[in-house]
Amino acid sequence: MKLSSKIPVVDPQRHNSLIEDNWVHLKEPQNLVTAIAASLPLMALNLLLTIGVISLFPPLTPDDLGISQGGFQITINLWLIAGFIGFLVMHELLHLVLIPDFTSSARTYIGITHMGGFVYSEEMIRKSAYLLITIAPFVALSILLPAMLGSMGLLSPALKILILLNSMASSMDVLTFILVLTQVPDSSYITSNGMRTYWKK
Template identity: 60%
Template sequence: MILNTLLSIAVLNMFSPFSLADLGINSLQTITLTINLQDVACLIGLVFIHELIHLVFIPDFLISDKTFLGITYFGGFVYSEEAVSKSRYILITLAPFVLLSIILPGILGALGLLNPLAKVLILLNAMSSGVDMLTLVLVLIQVPADVYFTSNGIRTYWKKTDKSISGSN
């Protein structure tokens, strides 16, 4: 989470200096935090967009009877029982962080549209992508290359592909 945040801060700083004032910290003695309904709506929208990005990278998500998008008190989730390759699983895992916390700040910065709320939302996405990055590290370290993933409930399993079945030699 810390590395994600530092990387996003580096991207933000390329276009617009990031300061603690963007977070409502004006001095070490004064912290002002103003949250209005628009900010809450933007945060909920961010969670939805983050999870929607995961969703659109799942193969055939529009026609799948095994793929779902939801939200709980603890955050959003995408759930799919579809079998996906390791490379696709990695893409699904990385996509929200890369798109919302690396590419989006570059685009907004180039257009001069980085305001404090956008910066905070970008950093919140980077921080919340920490779980995705932990998943990525575990997959890269523990899972062989030629596998596919599938989920059953809250558990995700991988299985080595059978080259004689897949037609690859």
Template identity: 40%
Template structure:
């Protein structure tokens, strides 16, 4: 998780840039904090948003796994560090990389882009978008590790927490 910290910063800046460019909501929020003090409260809404982010984020991983509705090779779980969806199916490098970045792409790039352009971006949705962006940092780290270390035509298979690759066809 520590290795993903640089990605966490970049991941947060991307949706913030989209929101800043396409909406004036971020400017209103910044002017709200320009006083002498900042008050941060964590209420049930924020806790609910964090749980919702976990569920929706993992759902976006799940729906891009081949045959996810029928597969017996998919594991969905919860650990101290967060939730996870993982498959032991053999998949291509490209599919693995897409599954890794899907929640970030859809929930922290396309979702704020659509909401900002349509003028529907409001308060707590921003919290949802940022939580997802921050949480996706480990996924983005995994994406880049596979991108750099796994050959183009390789196939990938997870076994527990370990990921393996080999050249060849399924």
């Protein structure tokens, strides 16, 4: 595993080598802007799912989100900033620790940029494991965590906001999950090259 301050870019030589070795390029957005645009409907769906879970407990109210009759107001304090950073780290670590042998991998990277955190691996990963790696932060932090905290009466307004932010930030993960689930045959392996994803039986 290596630390990186830059999101990996596509290596044309690696692309050609993968294609020659019968890897199939996944049909997916080709850059960050189109990926974000394609994931916007999923962001809304993620929010609805998470709000549904949160609403099973003391309901999510407009006041929790800083919305009142007098307008919109949110107080950003050091605890909220620390919580945001904590959720960002947990999100990326959940991706990372599920990558097989990530500690000894020379082709697995973790880092933070001005766009947020990322985990990237060029290892060959089985489809089932790849799907779990991709969806784990959303399910763990925006579905299971609020359900657990809510059942114990620990779901504070600040935690609700952080959980909802993670839900929104997971929209590109959910998009990748859907693309892999629908395009890649079972028992295939998956690898990455910058923003591009490839699979092979």
